[in-house]
Amino acid sequence: MSKVFKALSDPTRRRVLQLLRRGPLSAGDLAAHFDVSKPTMSVHFNVLKDADLVHAEKHGNSIVYSLKMSVLEEALMGFAQTLGIQAHSIEAASNAELNPERPQADNKESQS
Amino acid sequence: MSKVFKALSDPTRRRVLQLLRRGPLSAGDLAAHFDVSKPTMSVHFNVLKDADLVHAEKHGNSIVYSLKMSVLEEALMGFAQTLGIQAHSIEAASNAELNPERPQADNKESQS
DNA sequence: TAGATAGTTAGCTAAACTTCTAATTATGAG
DNA sequence: CTCATAATTAGAAGTTTAGCTAACTATCTA
Numbered sequence: 001m002s003k004v005f006k007a008l009s010d011p012t013r014r015r016v017l018q019l020l021r022r023g024p025l026s027a028g029d030l031a032a033h034f035d036v037s038k039p040t041m042s043v044h045f046n047v048l049k050d051a052d053l054v055h056a057e058k059h060g061n062s063i064v065y066s067l068k069m070s071v072l073e074e075a076l077m078g079f080a081q082t083l084g085i086q087a088h089s090i091e092a093a094s095n096a097e098l099n100p101e102r103p104q105a106d107n108k109e110s111q112s
Numbered sequence: 113m114s115k116v117f118k119a120l121s122d123p124t125r126r127r128v129l130q131l132l133r134r135g136p137l138s139a140g141d142l143a144a145h146f147d148v149s150k151p152t153m154s155v156h157f158n159v160l161k162d163a164d165l166v167h168a169e170k171h172g173n174s175i176v177y178s179l180k181m182s183v184l185e186e187a188l189m190g191f192a193q194t195l196g197i198q199a200h201s202i203e204a205a206s207n208a209e210l211n212p213e214r215p216q217a218d219n220k221e222s223q224s
Numbered sequence: 225t226a227g228a229t230a231g232t233t234a235g236c237t238a239a240a241c242t243t244c245t246a247a248t249t250a251t252g253a254g
Numbered sequence: 255c256t257c258a259t260a261a262t263t264a265g266a267a268g269t270t271t272a273g274c275t276a277a278c279t280a281t282c283t284a
């Protein structure tokens with residue numbers, strides 16, 4: 001969970017997560033939205049991957065990233081709860097619908 | 113808002129916010145919960161103050177910190193919303209009741 | 225006034241973070 | 255096989271961060 005908040009501390013990475021909200025995107029497509037070099041973006045992707053916030057999948061020549069909404073939601077809402085912010089997420093099925101091929105279900109709480 | 117997430121990226125600072133959840137505490141009382149020097153804690157308090165997450169008030173010899181729940185909630189829930197996590201906070205009056213002398217209402221969105 | 229207590233400021237170090245360019249790996253197409 | 259494309263790894267520079275000790279300021283108390 002510490003890794004998640006560290007990952008969220010950078011504006012570029014938060015932006016990446018928002019872009020992935022609509023569905024999976026390749027590293028290149030994501031990078032096109034930012035004014036930094038591709039290697040720099042690659043580092044950001046690794047931070048997000050290390051925090052288990054995104055899933056990476058090789059698709060031919062490129063790498064497609066997708067958001068692990070459940071992990072993000074758990075971290076955000078979990079922390080909110082420790083503060084008495086009784087948030088009640090109604091995240092709905094919007095995500096499952098937009099990412100039909102990415103069930104992102106096998107996530108089993110595995111960070112430090 | 114970037115300052116808020118930066119502030120939240122450190123475990124010690126997140127812990128401080130949780131301790132303040134129950135009500136205001138002095139710098140010393142807070143510092144007693146951690147295994148770091150007082151100057152180090154002082155820096156953490158400044159980061160939290162700079163992010164507008166806490167309010168500091170001098171009370172005689174000591175400085176009493178209190179949580180600005182509204183700011184924290186707005187950042188957390190605001191970001192959650194940009195991700196489609198339609199969270200619906202029912203933070204209730206618990207805070208107002210525990211901190212009767214700290215209305216913490218005059219917060220007007222003033223960070224970079 | 226003198227001493228004790230609460231915090232901060234100053235100055236420093238070590239580690240981590242962000243970013244870059246250049247070089248490398250891996251895949252797809254001609 | 256060779257070239258182009260997508261992305262990564264490697265290495266380096268500059269900045270930020272977290273932590274410390276020592277010294278200072280401010281307040282309370284005897």
